[in-house]
Amino acid sequence: MNIESVLISDLSNDPANARKHDSRNIETIVASLRRFGQQKPIVVDLSGIVRAGNGTLEAAKILGWETIDVIRTGLKGSEATAYAIADNRTAELAEWDDDVLAATLQGLVTDDEELLAAAGFDEDELAELLEGITDGIDDENDGNTQEIDSDFDLECQCPKCGFEFDRKT
Numbered sequence: 001m002n003i004e005s006v007l008i009s010d011l012s013n014d015p016a017n018a019r020k021h022d023s024r025n026i027e028t029i030v031a032s033l034r035r036f037g038q039q040k041p042i043v044v045d046l047s048g049i050v051r052a053g054n055g056t057l058e059a060a061k062i063l064g065w066e067t068i069d070v071i072r073t074g075l076k077g078s079e080a081t082a083y084a085i086a087d088n089r090t091a092e093l094a095e096w097d098d099d100v101l102a103a104t105l106q107g108l109v110t111d112d113e114e115l116l117a118a119a120g121f122d123e124d125e126l127a128e129l130l131e132g133i134t135d136g137i138d139d140e141n142d143g144n145t146q147e148i149d150s151d152f153d154l155e156c157q158c159p160k161c162g163f164e165f166d167r168k169t
Contacts, residue, residue, distance in 0.1 A: 029059035
């Protein structure tokens with residue numbers, strides 16, 4: 001694959017693009033591009049039609065970019081359209097590991113609060129994830145909980161539920 005930097009004005013959105021980008025999606029892509037830059041090229045056909053990365057192209061325009069990195073595909077017609085659909089569908093079929101995601105997002109917030117938004121999440125979504133994890137822990141306990149002595153300096157925090165505890169050996 002050969003990555004090229006091309007003028008945005010030479011590219012066109014895919015007229016057969018079945019994927020819609022609402023304002024939140026575009027705002028999130030803008031935030032990501034602003035924070036991290038373009039970390040992967042968009043895919044265009046030999047005519048300059050975007051086959052994967054239509055949202056990225058729109059966000060780049062909003063940011064006022066004049067050029068964008070692309071790779072060119074030789075796919076044409078129905079094959080190019082099917083690839084564009086597959087590119088979106090394969091991502092859609094994946095799912096999050098909520099425990100890992102919540103812990104990772106909490107770590108991002110600890111490092112830099114703006115990273116949460118650049119990753120496409122907000123505080124409410126993080127709180128919802130954490131609530132779901134804590135609810136799952138409560139369900140697993142079936143009401144059998146133990147009280148612990150909390151008269152100590154808090155040094156550690158559980159990445160899943162946020163519980164703080166002393167690192168006693």
